[in-house]
Amino acid sequence: MDAKLVNPFVDAFTSVMPQMGFPEPKRAKLYVREKNAVSRGVAVVVGFTKQIRGNVVYNMSVDTAKSIASTMMMGMPIADFDAMAQSAISELSNMLTANAATNITGMGLEVDISTPSLSIGESFQIKISDAQYLTVEMDLGGQIVELDIAVDTN
Amino acid sequence: MEKVKVMIVDDSKVSRAMIKGHLAKTNFEVCAEAKTVAEAVEMFSEMRPQIITMDMNLPDADGIECSRRIHLIDPTVKIVMISAMKDASLMTAGREVGISSFLQKPISTNELIETMMTLCQSEVGKIAILRESYAKAFVRALQQGIYSMIGVHAEVSLEVDERRFLDVDGIAVIVGLTGYPTGRAIMHMDFDTMKKYASLMLGIEEGEELSDEEAADSVEEAVNIIIGRGASNVNDVFKDKELRITPPGTISGNHIRIASPKLTTFKITAATKIGDINLSVGFAEGE
Numbered sequence: 001m002d003a004k005l006v007n008p009f010v011d012a013f014t015s016v017m018p019q020m021g022f023p024e025p026k027r028a029k030l031y032v033r034e035k036n037a038v039s040r041g042v043a044v045v046v047g048f049t050k051q052i053r054g055n056v057v058y059n060m061s062v063d064t065a066k067s068i069a070s071t072m073m074m075g076m077p078i079a080d081f082d083a084m085a086q087s088a089i090s091e092l093s094n095m096l097t098a099n100a101a102t103n104i105t106g107m108g109l110e111v112d113i114s115t116p117s118l119s120i121g122e123s124f125q126i127k128i129s130d131a132q133y134l135t136v137e138m139d140l141g142g143q144i145v146e147l148d149i150a151v152d153t154n
Numbered sequence: 155m156e157k158v159k160v161m162i163v164d165d166s167k168v169s170r171a172m173i174k175g176h177l178a179k180t181n182f183e184v185c186a187e188a189k190t191v192a193e194a195v196e197m198f199s200e201m202r203p204q205i206i207t208m209d210m211n212l213p214d215a216d217g218i219e220c221s222r223r224i225h226l227i228d229p230t231v232k233i234v235m236i237s238a239m240k241d242a243s244l245m246t247a248g249r250e251v252g253i254s255s256f257l258q259k260p261i262s263t264n265e266l267i268e269t270m271m272t273l274c275q276s277e278v279g280k281i282a283i284l285r286e287s288y289a290k291a292f293v294r295a296l297q298q299g300i301y302s303m304i305g306v307h308a309e310v311s312l313e314v315d316e317r318r319f320l321d322v323d324g325i326a327v328i329v330g331l332t333g334y335p336t337g338r339a340i341m342h343m344d345f346d347t348m349k350k351y352a353s354l355m356l357g358i359e360e361g362e363e364l365s366d367e368e369a370a371d372s373v374e375e376a377v378n379i380i381i382g383r384g385a386s387n388v389n390d391v392f393k394d395k396e397l398r399i400t401p402p403g404t405i406s407g408n409h410i411r412i413a414s415p416k417l418t419t420f421k422i423t424a425a426t427k428i429g430d431i432n433l434s435v436g437f438a439e440g441e
Contacts, residue, residue: 039407047330047338047400055330055403083318087415114330114400115438117338117412119322124407127370 001152006134008103009149012096013138023141030136037126037148044093047114054151055128058093064143065089090116158274161186161203163194165212176263179391181286191220198224210237222251232273264392284437289420291387292435296424299380304354308424315421320434322410327377330400337437341377347429348373374404
């Protein structure tokens with residue numbers, strides 16, 4: 001995939017999260033993957049069509065997902081990763097992807113995004129590409145959110 | 155209630171055929187065709203359609219008068235005026251006799267269906283529309299796809315899925331839907347069915363080697379084909395709004411729960427001799 005397509009996602013994450021009351025995210029790691037990603041507990045897949053095709057996965061532990069959902073819901077304590085918390089993470093993924101899509105449009109590429117699919121489970125395999133793709137780990141005040149990005153120009 | 159009964163009132167054979175063509179393959183079923191006001195009133199009393207498409211110029215009186223007479227029989231029936239001319243005075247006169255919408259010829263399929271969907275929403279509901287016009291397109295794709303790829307007959311059932319999640323043990327291939335409406339399709343099956351499906355698809359005999367990866371790749375491709383066909387079936391009906399599909403994302407493992415917040419979801423199950431092949435199609439609400 002084209003490495004310059006990673007920036008729209010990193011920029012979206014970096015600009016959206018502080019607006020929602022999170023600390024400034026830092027890019028912790030960036031690496032190329034050839035194989036399947038592995039679920040950290042909660043993995044949200046969002047797909048792209050039109051001039052960009054592919055998928056992005058927001059991959060995080062259940063604890064991180066709970067903590068993010070809690071912050072999104074004004075600090076409401078979250079004991080279980082329940083329907084409301086799932087909905088919050090799903091909505092966040094939608095917001096981040098829509099923001100990234102806007103950034104991609106700014107590069108002159110038309111793009112449309114699907115609704116997010118949120119999967120919960122330990123260590124399941126996630127395959128989003130037959131080729132190499134990029135993984136970025138974002139550090140959100142000590143919590144890691146992994147972005148698996150497999151998108152290409154059509 | 156799934157089918158919505160429609161009566162076409164138009165003195166032109168060509169116009170009637172065109173409207174009928176627009177409604178083909180949808181949940182709107184043409185139950186009566188009237189050429190005159192007198193015929194329209196008589197057929198309405200007999201057939202009781204829920205929606206009427208009304209031409210303005212009719213041989214014995216005009217579409218306004220026809221609508222007035224029909225509304226005297228049943229004030230709840232929805233009338234769409236489809237006329238060559240559409241101006242403010244016609245619309246004012248039409249509203250007075252209870253015409254709900256006005257379309258100008260030539261009309262597009264999409265325009266007509268959307269207008270009708272809006273009009274009958276309170277009666278049939280959005281779920282019925284999604285089920286008849288969208289989910290069933292995927293039912294056909296699944297049934298045909300399975301048969302054409304692996305030559306296996308499937309008993310396919312369709313129901314609204316009230317659960318907000320899917321439980322997966324095996325493989326699930328997720329394909330996003332963009333355009334109108336947005337959503338996602340997820341086909342899932344257990345590992346045993348996946349292996350059998352892939353073996354039949356690739357023509358692999360029993361006892362021959364087939365790796366899990368090859369099996370997963372085959373099923374992924376099968377899903378890509380089936381969902382692509384389903385989206386094409388939808389696009390055949392709604393010609394001017396394209397439903398597109400994203401590349402597949404595949405997850406596999408045990409005890410995976412896939413949540414679908416804010417989606418109207420349909421559960422499509424294909425029961426086959428190699429096991430159940432499940433397809434969940436969800437559409438975003440509030441579109």
